[in-house]
Amino acid sequence: MRKLSIVAGLLLLAPAVSQAKTLDDLLVEKGVITKAEAMSASGAAASKTWWNQGTRWDFPSEGFTSQLNTTIQPRYTFTDADENAGQKNTSSFDMHLVALAVSGTALHEEFSYKLDAQFNSANADTSGSTTTTNATTSLRDAWLQWNACDWAHIRMGQFKTQYDRQFNVNDNTQQFADNSLASNTFNLGRQNGLGAWGDFADGMFQASAGVFNGQSTGEGQNRPGVDTKETGIVALRWNAMGKMDVQEEGDINWTEDMAVSIGGAYAYSDATQTIVGDFEQNNIAADVNFKWQGWSLHGEYYYQTMNPDVGEDVKPSGFYAQAGYFVDPKKVEVAVRYSYVDCDNGAFTQGLCSGSDSVNEVTVGLSYYWWKHNLKGQLNYVYDNQNVLGDGDNINTDKWMFQLSSYF
Numbered sequence: 001m002r003k004l005s006i007v008a009g010l011l012l013l014a015p016a017v018s019q020a021k022t023l024d025d026l027l028v029e030k031g032v033i034t035k036a037e038a039m040s041a042s043g044a045a046a047s048k049t050w051w052n053q054g055t056r057w058d059f060p061s062e063g064f065t066s067q068l069n070t071t072i073q074p075r076y077t078f079t080d081a082d083e084n085a086g087q088k089n090t091s092s093f094d095m096h097l098v099a100l101a102v103s104g105t106a107l108h109e110e111f112s113y114k115l116d117a118q119f120n121s122a123n124a125d126t127s128g129s130t131t132t133t134n135a136t137t138s139l140r141d142a143w144l145q146w147n148a149c150d151w152a153h154i155r156m157g158q159f160k161t162q163y164d165r166q167f168n169v170n171d172n173t174q175q176f177a178d179n180s181l182a183s184n185t186f187n188l189g190r191q192n193g194l195g196a197w198g199d200f201a202d203g204m205f206q207a208s209a210g211v212f213n214g215q216s217t218g219e220g221q222n223r224p225g226v227d228t229k230e231t232g233i234v235a236l237r238w239n240a241m242g243k244m245d246v247q248e249e250g251d252i253n254w255t256e257d258m259a260v261s262i263g264g265a266y267a268y269s270d271a272t273q274t275i276v277g278d279f280e281q282n283n284i285a286a287d288v289n290f291k292w293q294g295w296s297l298h299g300e301y302y303y304q305t306m307n308p309d310v311g312e313d314v315k316p317s318g319f320y321a322q323a324g325y326f327v328d329p330k331k332v333e334v335a336v337r338y339s340y341v342d343c344d345n346g347a348f349t350q351g352l353c354s355g356s357d358s359v360n361e362v363t364v365g366l367s368y369y370w371w372k373h374n375l376k377g378q379l380n381y382v383y384d385n386q387n388v389l390g391d392g393d394n395i396n397t398d399k400w401m402f403q404l405s406s407y408f
Helices: 002-017 023-029 035-041 181-186
Strands: 048-051 055-059 064-080 090-106 111-118 121-124 130-134 138-149 152-160 190-200 205-212 231-241 259-273 277-292 295-308 317-328 332-342 356-371 375-388 395-407
Touching (some): 090 138, 181 295, 181 332
Antiparallel strands (some): 048 055, 055 064, 064 090, 090 111, 121 130, 138 152, 190 205, 231 259, 259 277, 277 295, 295 317, 317 332, 375 395
16 A cells, blocks of 8 residues: 555656656655566567677666677887896787676666686786786686665675775776786785675765685685685775766866866785785775866875784885876877885885885876777887895886777
């Protein structure tokens, strides 16, 4: 009887709001029916195949969608290595990234899913340059997500952890051919776990949290947990001025009204590793992003503490700051980035920090967009400087790279 009363009342209100919402929309908002029931009641349209940031197949009668995406990034790199450090120059063509992804929704968007596989398993150093490539397939993402409502989502499977904004940028929407030195050093990678996301105040505030297998020896991407020690992550974001997609770097869409987004994340890990034994690790990241009429600015700071049971604490830190401008709107962009990592007097030995007191990197980029981020060419110059411990000479490396990037 109560449902009938609500329906009758909504029918009387329908003419006044017909320009904004349908009756089915109002019934869903009031909780009288579910979104799936509303979709079914509206009538089953014929299935169709179309393109929308990927090849899509929609089956309205079943409430199911599927989308296929390919990512292909061929690259040429010339490396002018430091001969004084015993290194050799290289000239190399390689497939930086080749990936195939299938994603979509089920039960009229109540659930989402994604399966993403990479067909070249590249072994890269922390600067992002490929050193060797094996012809193997590697699973990157595989998850199921429950869209509890329009503003809350729960995901389980393997995916990118919510720590580090730049690491979470889509492969095809990076402003440069590689992520920054600092991001490659401090990100926590992809892991198996459980995550939740929420949007509040019409998207002005965003929050997420997740729990993952962790960082013990033997854990990580495509690996199960080996103990009961895990990694927990919480992240907050404030879109202070306007709405912004922070997972798309640069301002390819020419933001008319100034947009500013500020984010922060904290990660705690309790783990056991073969070399250091038991340890606790705290990671903090804070980022600022700005877009306006072709201008863009992205910056992020990282701070990490590792507290092992044996030995001294390790406290590395780092940051990057990058800016870009479209000299030809939506077509030609110039950008520059500086990134720095403090290796805590050599106590932190990950990647280029091994044997170094600090590492810094300068990148200059010129990009041409044929079809936004779906098809573009990127020309980058990268200068790496390793401040070696002791009385040794610094190691300087120059790299020129040209990359074509497609996302179809």
